[in-house]
Amino acid sequence: MARYAQIVGWGMYVPSEILTNDDLSSMVDTSDDWIRARTGIVERRIAAPKETTATMAIRAAQAALRVANVNPARLDLIIVATATPDYPFPATACLVQDALGATRAGAFDLSAGCTGFVYGLAVGSQMIISGAYDQVLVIGAETLSRIVNWTDRNTCVLFGDGAGAVLLQASAVPGGVLSTVLGSDGSGGDLLMLPAGGSRHPASAETVAQGLHYIQMNGREIFRFATRVMAKAARQALAEANVDLEDISLFISHQANGRIIQSAAKSLKLPPEKVFVNLDRYGNTSSASVPIALCEAIEQGRVKRDDHLVIVGFGAGLTWAAVVVKWGMPLPVPQPPRWTVVWRLARYRLAAVRSYLRRLGRRILSALTGLFVRNNGSG
Numbered sequence: 001m002a003r004y005a006q007i008v009g010w011g012m013y014v015p016s017e018i019l020t021n022d023d024l025s026s027m028v029d030t031s032d033d034w035i036r037a038r039t040g041i042v043e044r045r046i047a048a049p050k051e052t053t054a055t056m057a058i059r060a061a062q063a064a065l066r067v068a069n070v071n072p073a074r075l076d077l078i079i080v081a082t083a084t085p086d087y088p089f090p091a092t093a094c095l096v097q098d099a100l101g102a103t104r105a106g107a108f109d110l111s112a113g114c115t116g117f118v119y120g121l122a123v124g125s126q127m128i129i130s131g132a133y134d135q136v137l138v139i140g141a142e143t144l145s146r147i148v149n150w151t152d153r154n155t156c157v158l159f160g161d162g163a164g165a166v167l168l169q170a171s172a173v174p175g176g177v178l179s180t181v182l183g184s185d186g187s188g189g190d191l192l193m194l195p196a197g198g199s200r201h202p203a204s205a206e207t208v209a210q211g212l213h214y215i216q217m218n219g220r221e222i223f224r225f226a227t228r229v230m231a232k233a234a235r236q237a238l239a240e241a242n243v244d245l246e247d248i249s250l251f252i253s254h255q256a257n258g259r260i261i262q263s264a265a266k267s268l269k270l271p272p273e274k275v276f277v278n279l280d281r282y283g284n285t286s287s288a289s290v291p292i293a294l295c296e297a298i299e300q301g302r303v304k305r306d307d308h309l310v311i312v313g314f315g316a317g318l319t320w321a322a323v324v325v326k327w328g329m330p331l332p333v334p335q336p337p338r339w340t341v342v343w344r345l346a347r348y349r350l351a352a353v354r355s356y357l358r359r360l361g362r363r364i365l366s367a368l369t370g371l372f373v374r375n376n377g378s379g
């Protein structure tokens with residue numbers, strides 16, 4: 001029997017702190033007019049000191065599981081697309097797995113710059129279509145404010161923090177993720193990068209003094225690249241899905257710059273009502289931008305059952321990707337009974353207790369082993 005990967009849950013989280021263009025103009029030599037005209041961004045969200053990529057990813061994941069009414073213990077795989085993980089390792093996806101109590105799930109981070117979430121959709125859906133897995137959680141989450149140089153007006157006006165998640169589920173109903181196109185061009189890697197902190201330039205006092213732990217970007221070249229690949233990738237994904245451009249209900253792309261989105265829409269001859277834009281409120285949240293946009297499009301009633309969506313991303317690598325989705329879920333989703341909400345919260349508490357007990361158990365075992373070795377040694 002044919003298997004399809006349907007999006008059955010979605011959720012987002014953005015920090016409450018808002019940084020406006022006017023706020024930025026008191027930090028660097030810029031203005032609200034310049035930022036609006038060149039990017040379309042009006043404000044962005046900034047993570048609170050205690051918030052991290054993992055904490056935001058967990059909130060978005062919990063929201064997606066709530067919509068889908070799925071027990072985290074049934075998840076097979078968790079993919080976190082991010083350029084700003086909590087640590088180089090362990091993977092942020094493992095921190096999410098632990099907090100959700102997703103005891104059966106594999107978990108890994110996916111690094112494809114701002115394209116990461118769309119890459120994740122491609123990987124997750126193929127895992128389902130192949131028959132390997134039934135429930136895959138794909139998350140895009142970023143704390144870009146921690147790698148932005150707040151004295152560099154070329155970059156600091158562009159980025160924001162947030163997270164979005166979708167749950168992909170195996171289904172016999174035709175639709176869901178119909179086609180996926182992935183692309184890369186490593187020759188443009190230096191156009192958008194975080195130079196230090198990896199094996200090439202390990203973090204040191206010198207790399208910090210040179211500001212190599214901040215985002216470095218050639219804005220003009222990235223702009224040119226983005227306008228070139230977006231429409232092309234969308235067309236390829238549509239051709240693979242055998243869907244005509246006229247049958248597209250909504251174009252949801254990476255939210256980096258309003259002019260880039262307009263240029264792609266123009267090339268695809270899409271009217272403004274078929275193009276989703278929310279970068280005015282969040283700026284570029286990298287791999288979180290597409291799932292946040294998808295969540296808001298659903299909330300605004302712009303997605304209906306059997307609609308065809310084209311989802312396109314581009315970013316560091318250089319990378320790009322496009323996915324065509326035939327929406328399979330009836331909307332709006334009915335509210336779950338109150339008791340399920342209470343049970344769900346209790347389950348997350350239990351996951352925290354489970355995690356604590358496992359750590360404690362490991363410590364006790366290690367202490368007992370040490371004692372045994374010492375006793376044996378002295379005996």
Ligand code: COA
Nearest residue numbers: 029030031034038114153154157219220222223256257315
């Ligand atoms: N405020 C005021 N002036 C600024 C500014 C700011 N925040 N940032 C740059 N400028 C200045 C530049 O210094 C330059 O001045 P100069 O001509 O005296 O050197 C001038 O504005 C124009 O710069 P330019 O690079 O031509 O502007 P632009 O129209 O290309 O817009 C970006 C700049 C960054 C907004 C645009 O190139 C862009 O969005 N690129 C893509 C970035 C992106 O999407 N990155 C993430 C990809 S995932």
